Amino acid sequence: MSNVETLPLQQPDVTPCCPPLTERPLSAEEAVRTAAMFKALGDPVRLRLFSLVASHEGGEACVCDISDVGVSQPTVSHHLKKLKDAGLLTSERRGTWVYYRVEPSMVAAMGQMLGTRG
């Protein structure tokens, strides 16, 4: 039994995908699926929040751990939810707080797509 709550994806086919971008052109379907991940990191606040979660002690963080990003707690929650919807974070509620953790397979997939040829 998993202790991570089920991940409700906005786009149900957001899954790790695709070879290095230098290897072959993406199909339209692959591009739709994976652009969503890049888009999720394409906002400065979200990208910063993602790095906060990714680098936080224990590899997870809740809104309660995040204070100095210059946006309100509801806005932080909103952005974390977006990152989760894109499949880049998973979440687990423990008591009052929802803890977020990086989904390594998705981040690895993005890194792999950006892998260089040489």
Place this chain on the structure above:
Amino acid sequence: MSNVETLPLQQPDVTPCCPPLTERPLSAEEAVRTAAMFKALGDPVRLRLFSLVASHEGGEACVCDISDVGVSQPTVSHHLKKLKDAGLLTSERRGTWVYYRVEPSMVAAMGQMLGTRG
């Protein structure tokens, strides 16, 4: 003398940046600088065009090489320009056509940011 035309960046401080996202939180400034790169790939058509250029013979492509992405040539040009503005492509005009090529340092920087801890 370089045979690649000068790269006019919309955001002049878009340069390769930043350690793996798992290493430490990004500063606000770093996040602004690098989110632009992710955003550029956050559109399905642009991501597909990027993969077309990246995987094209010789590592470069012009609009004349791109036909089956389901958008008009002006739209293709518009998206290639956006990728160039984000620093992900460079361009060189040769005769009638502008040839686009991946800027490896920027793509490597994105890949490095997504590098996993383990």
